[in-house]
Amino acid sequence: METPYKILILDDEADWLELCRDIFAQLPSKPEIRTCTSSPRALGMLDSEPFRLLILDLKMPRMDGLQVLSVVRRRYPELRTIVLSGLEEEELRSRAYALGADLFWLKNDMQRDSKMFMDCLESLLGRDTNGGFRGIQSKGLMDIIQLECLSRSSTVLRITRGPLVGRLWFQNGELFDAEAEGARGEVAFRRILAWKSGTFENMPAEPGREHTITKSINALLLESAQTMDENANPSSETQFIDARHRNTVWKLALLVREGAEFVIAVPPEGQGEPEALGTQSTDMAGWTRHTTEIARRLGDKVEAGPLLHLTARSLEKRLVVLSAGNRSFLVGWSQDVTDQKMLENSKRIVASWDS
């Protein structure tokens, strides 16, 4: 009989550990589960006996999860790691993956999508230790998609860019469905390919899903590359006008899709003109620029942490000011929009703006 794999769960909350122990005990491979509430003790346990998988929280006293991850990656390269965090921050997700975590999962999602989480966990436990590299960095999305196709993978590639989430479904190396920003099929695939950066993770395959893409992956990649190339380097005046026109139409469609009334993208002083869509007035561009400066200055004086965003209400409209790169964005909404929708959709508009 095969020796069961050992899983070590590290979290400073004893109740959570108990809950995890009960849940993971139901895995088909019946792993041996050990728990620990402190990072130094967990490292000691990893030193003294072999574990297959480490599941850890990020927010812990004395030594946090990211520090543990960096030590573990160096000392035990064969150990699989899953970060299970309650903090929904894209930066933490990126840092965890950069430190070599195999999977980043939110505690809430784990409770909501427990079946999918268990599938991922079982797949990680069973994965052959002799094959596969981890820590792909400095690779574009096209490279990653081609890798999945060449290795004839059956998987779901979940791609995240800030608040935007896209999924690509593969079966035996063939791309058969895509979903992003409310679109499906080839449209969604092209939208995802236009994202310039982000993170990705592999989820279990879903072979029963409906097929919406029939073209070969090579044809799709070629078409997308040509379009991006033409937009980035127009060779003639006509192509230049076409590219600008396409860009404007695409941004207007984005505005309508998310439900906003207008957007003004404001570059720093002396670095170009503001770009306004949905409004003729650019009076608010100066206000947006100056408001961002005032808010940052105030935050520095009070030591309030980084400026996340600013919301405002007038008699007719609601406004959100967000920063991305060196630009500020003012997004205008109607009065009846909910706070959550206004903020989430504004973030999506800003994240997609340059795609």
Add this chain to the structure above:
Amino acid sequence: MGFINYIKRLFRSRPDVQQLPQGSISVNHEGLIITCTVSSAYSKALLGEIGSEVLVLFREARAAQMPLTEVSIHYGSFLVTARELRGGALIFLLPQSALIQLPT
């Protein structure tokens, strides 16, 4: 004695940790604080600056043909909400910890 002096120096050399203000202030159209529920331990000058900067935001929005009734500035650990009040403003200051969900 030498040891005690060393300990004293050690404690003196620690950087001051500035607490975030909690409470509300109302400022008139000149930026003067009229009422204040923030602890008196907090710098009045800094509260005055918050009031003045908020008034500038409202004033510039009026000048840009978009008069505002409310502005909320969300920081990583702090929330400032200001309501326009006949040229002045009522400002709510609310520190946030990492584990508390920030109101939008």
